[in-house]
Amino acid sequence: MKTAKVEYREMLGRIDDIGFDNPMASNVYMSFIFFSVYRSAKGKITIDSLRVISREVISWKPLRFIVFFIDANKPSGIKAIRKNMLKNAQWLEDHPEYKEVSWDFNFDDQKHIDGFYYHFTQCPLNNFARREGLLDVLPVMCEMDHFTADLMHAKLFRENTLASGGCLCDYWFVGNKLKDPR
Template sequence: AAFMDNPFIRKVMSSIDFNRETDMKKFAERMHKAEEWAEAHPEYQDKTWDFHFDEKRHKDGFYYHFTRCPLEKFAREHGYLNLLPLCCDIDHIAVERNKGVLHREQTLATGGAICDYWFVGNQTKNPS
């Protein structure tokens, strides 16, 4: 977690509190902008994620998934699949640093068909 303790990373990562509705919306907007960028730059299609948003899947928080991950592609092509789950674990650490919980059912790294992300604030009781 030394990487996450880097002053620059701490500053960037601490700008969101997943318990605040405005911050959750800001985060969702960032992710939608990433999708818009990817769609506007098809030449990078194989080098970025393909976002699939579903605002109705859960009552609480924010959800999306993707079926293409450049990290997974690189790891598969170069024999680093055993290290890939560590990269995915960083997602949980980053969300925890922002007062959130990341719920996940599967990742491409562990053989799933998708990488799913459901973010809720860490004060959310019985998220649904």
């Protein structure tokens, strides 16, 4: 853990500056915990073990409480998810100096009847993982999106991720009580 702490700090110095107050920065901070532990373990933690660890972290009770109030089965829940993503996109509009390195938000309210859809074609975590030789670890971070959706009583449907070589990361959230809307 001591070497992971040092590695974490060094990683923060090597990622593109996306803005310290970027509301999406928490994705970097969380992912770097896993990246640094994985790298510091020098092969003693496998990708599958890291997957188990990430599930344990995301199911931590205090974390579950943070998103407990969002229920994607209610219109207010989908609106809350949408509002949060629009707020994140607005931050980027207000800080254009980070547009070349931060997530780019692309919303499409017409793509699906149910839920909320958006996608990214740019992700600083993807760029970092490719530069740092951590592309094998990045899909574990992408999988955490599904666990987060579950905390909000949602299903996340996804066809592509940048980590798997796709041209975008897509997010389609619907309530988890809705029959498969595809």
